[in-house]
Amino acid sequence: MNYLLHLLVYFDIYAILALSLNLVVGYCGLLTLAHASFYAIGGYACALLMLTANWGFLPAMLTGAFLSAVASLTISLSAWRLRGDFFVLASLAVQTLIYSAIYNWSSSKYPIGSWENLTNGSFGLTGIPSPKLFGWEINGTFDYAVFATGVAGLCGFILWRLKSSPWGRLLLAMRDDELAARGLGKNTRLAKIQAIAIASAIAAVAGALYATHVRYLNPDSASLDESILMLNMVIVGGLGNFRGPLVGAAILVGLPEILRFFDFPDAQAANLRLLIYGLLLVLLMHFRPQGIAGNYRLE
């Protein structure tokens, strides 16, 4: 039972990430590889504030979301002028920059969380406290699964309401034909900044959930592999609607778990998983470019 609840928590976290990434990729048509960076910023900010400043989960998480939204300006400002491949490259540069900062911002002489040793480098942060919310200490797996599902539901509701609003319609128009939208007086630059900031802030919430669930955080959470996994979820599940990213998150969270039942040695299982990811992507691009449940084809 605990195993399934753990799986549910992971699904919740990746569902939040895939839904938020879909706002940028599926609704704005901007393919980004930097989403894991903002996820990690949220996780690290929340963990550090709880560890070193004894902040509660909620203010720490919200601060992480705010910092992540501010950091997202690094890619949204480049989206003003860059499109297509050039925007992907700019997002890759931001991803590498933030990953390197997290990986290298350490010094064994100084305490964790100090300016000189902010992230503790490759050793990561350990002993992150469990979240406490309005007197409810979320300690057990069941409690955490309920909590994570609630947070995922709230994030999903926020994104659904935004997607259904005139602002969501503006994003779709911008994706279909940015010049035509600008010709109607729509400030597409501002819309891009807003969409990327909101997606990054929501990814940071997922980061805070992950940090407080696993209670350990290292730079791997900001790695390019992690970004690609998130992107896979959106592309495999389907772009441009609400159900696609949920389907993608369910498949890519469930797939490695299914492989566990085949008794492959660990070393082979990891490679096999990557092989299946790659194969899945190639097959989908050929036979169903809009993803399993999507309705927008990324050009």
Next chain:
Amino acid sequence: MPTISVFPKSEEAPILLHAQGLCKAFGGQVVLDKIELELRQGEVILLRGENGSGKTTLLNILTGNLKPDSGEINYFSNGSPRSYCFPQRWWQELNPFDHFTPEFVAREGIGRTWQDVRLFGSQSLRDNLAIAMSNRFGDNPFFALFSPHHVIEREVEINQAANTMLTHLGLAGREDSSADKISLGQSKRVAIARAVLSGAKILFLDEPLSGLDRQGINDVLTLLQSLVNEQHLTLVIVEHLFNQSHLQGLITTDWLLDNRDITVSTAQTPIHVSSTDTARPAWFSLLAGKNTDFIEESLPHGALLTRIRQPDFFNSPSNPVLEIKDLVINRGQRDIIGLDDQGDIRGFSLTLYEGEIVILQAPNGWGKSTLIGAISGLITPRLGDICLFGQSINDNPVWERIHKGLKVLTSNEKLFPNLSVKEIIEITNNQTDISIFFPNIANRKCSSLSGGEKQRLAFLCQIAPSLSSTLNVLDEPFHGLDYNAVAEVITHLLSGLKTKAVFITIPFGYKP
């Protein structure tokens, strides 16, 4: 044809736009030179000029899509005047609230439509119109999230306005249809309505009648008439020569772009386009020579097919070189080629016989390049069959079609920008002495050539003599060439010993 009556233009009508000293050059080639113009409320302007005279450039500048090199533009259409001077200072570039961009110019009451329509294809017709109207709360994600009541209130009004407009356009009941599933005529009317709903006081229309059948033209004209008469909008219409006659009576002022300058006159002289002028330009005789038969055939949507045959054509048996049977080609959800004048699917059929030169003259937007794309294998037709020298080539990729004797000159300049002229000639296995065609530029990089030089080079590559029989298909081959250059390339084309047939597409009324 709808009856057209025009909102009376008064000299006292307020000026909505004034521009002076506008200059624009591309790579040293001056397109606009110190242009001065003004627009008054209620005017309907026809902006005309030859291909390449700068019509679209001027339209792009006045709508904020392109910055002029120098000059000044003043907009008075939105209550408070706004002025833009060029070249802009560096600090003006940094000011996020005063950019000369399409969105800021649109807020001054300037709307535009595009020749290729540009509706938001994935959205419904209602949403295409609704997005044009401002929802102060709904366009902001914060209010969309935390103040849904205000958003919904305004959204109801917007949707009602969009539905009313769709009813006015004759599209009642189609509110939820996807924008890419309506006809071209309907799309053009929705695009005009969308620009109007965005608050435009001046509407720039780029070829609003191109590609439309008779009914579509009438519907768009009726809409334009109601915009002028009922809403007193100011229109600037760029329209192809072929369709200008439809606008007679609506136009109050004529802007003629010629030789980098603009001539403004009242539209007293009717704009008359003789069908014979456009149907058979004088340069056809270069292709035809003496004692040649012309056979003309009208095609749907205002296109004309001219076959040039030698006098003894019917005396000897002639084999079909290219056979196009019942072809239907779609672009997105919309069929482009294969429709009749009523918009019903009939399929496009055409046969080229050995020894023929066939010229397809059609307005912009007709689908000439789409047809060439299907013949060359770059575009897959939805229905129909294409045969080359009696064999179906439907399943053949581009390179196999080339090996079978097809030679295609596309209208896009798809040359290799970093190779020299000499190298490009060499990789096409062309044995032509390039010193005849390009005496001084053999070692220059392709990217440094002028438009005309590039076109001549592309032409030379495509019509290179080959050992096998060929069908030469040329999409707007004389673009950017003067009369002498056209004569030169035609002479070369006709000297291709193994050429079996030639298929040329040109815009209607093309004159080198």
